[in-house]
Amino acid sequence: MAGKRTVLTAGLRRLSVLLLEMRDDAGLSKEDVSARTGINVTTLYRIETAQARPQRRTLMTMLDLYGVEEVRRDEALELLSDAQKPGMSRPYEASLSEVYAAYINFESVALSARHYQTSFIPGLLQTEQYAMAVIDTCMPKLEASDLERRARARMDRAAVLAKDEPLELWVVLDEAAIRRMVGGPEVMSGQLRRLGEATKRKNVILQILPFDAGAHPGMAGSFTILDFPDPTDPELVYVEGISGDALVEGHTEIRRFGVMFDQLRAMALSPRDSAVVIAEAAAAAEAMA
Structure with a gap:
């Protein structure tokens, strides 16, 4: 089971x-x-x-x-x-894939996360309404109870950003994620306001990768690089894909993703300019709501 x-x-x-x-x-x-x-x-x-x-x-x-x-x-x-202690994913494991459940456990004890997202607002920064809309669309045959558990797991994950020693989160977000009207204007408006608030956190750096940046190394898909406070815990990469998610280890692979992230953040707007773009997108969504 x-x-x-x-x-x-x-x-x-x-x-x-x-x-x-x-x-x-x-x-x-x-x-x-x-x-x-x-x-x-x-x-x-x-x-x-x-x-x-x-x-x-x-x-x-x-x-x-x-x-x-x-x-x-x-x-x-x-x-x-x-x-033997249950990880953070334990209450939701029946509704989650094994890889995603493991990722939640690692994320909950990580020191920092470098995250590139091509299609959605990152899970740690999502509102519950946005999360429900995303999960329902991507998994249309999911039972209502599983949908709610998955959304709740996503909301509970966000606690890592507000704990005593919070996760240091650096996000490079494709502009498509803030332009796509997920869940309708009202849901998207609330989501973009939440995203704007996140840019004010000391432990969150958020950069928008604009459309006019052209081709970039993240076009193949989204990924997250986790670093840990314990030196005995090597870095870990979580890769998202249509055919399934994966946890990647090994110095060569980790270095490859690290180089990709460095390239992406160099191509992205500055955090200050990104906050302006997010505010403009939020205003546009509010006008449509």
Whole structure:
């Protein structure tokens, strides 16, 4: 069942990386570990790739075999405890894809997010009415209850911008997103007012990529680069697409998206000029409402 899934969290990812390092340090293959502990090779693979959370007795067996010193053993047990805590996505997981649920969990603990969006107002900055209109249009066969849960998840995500140590959000937004009349003039008017208010936040930088910028590297689709406060958590990229979303890791891929974002923000209007364009779009929508 969807609610029974092991959805990826930062704690689970840290634990999987640590266990892989411990096995490598012990000079053991997955087959060696399986032969000496009885733990299935497939199970080991799933644990080391953060697709499954180990039971405590399984973890203790692995730590005993690896000859782990007390400090690292305590670290692994603490990470298991963290991995057992539900992520921010937990109340909504039955209505969300596994990748999107995992992304919400990572976003909730991230230090910063660099986000390029080609079609919509970014989820963290959406009003509930706009979110409902977007979700209903993109997923027309969705049950009303699932529609409401998805919209509520999107609203709850925005808490990361107002917590004690808020997420640092840098958005490059294609001009099409503020010109497209999603949900009608009244909904769009409210949404653009919300967007204008967001530009006044100290932890939000918003730039509009104007139509006259021409061709640009973000035309292939939207993406978000997440950075984390814990140095053991590598950067992560969330890529949105019609065929499905994906979480991307790896230095080469992360660097590629970082270069793309730098190019996009260089081509976009300044934050000050972007705020003016948003205000003009809001006024136009209000006049139509």
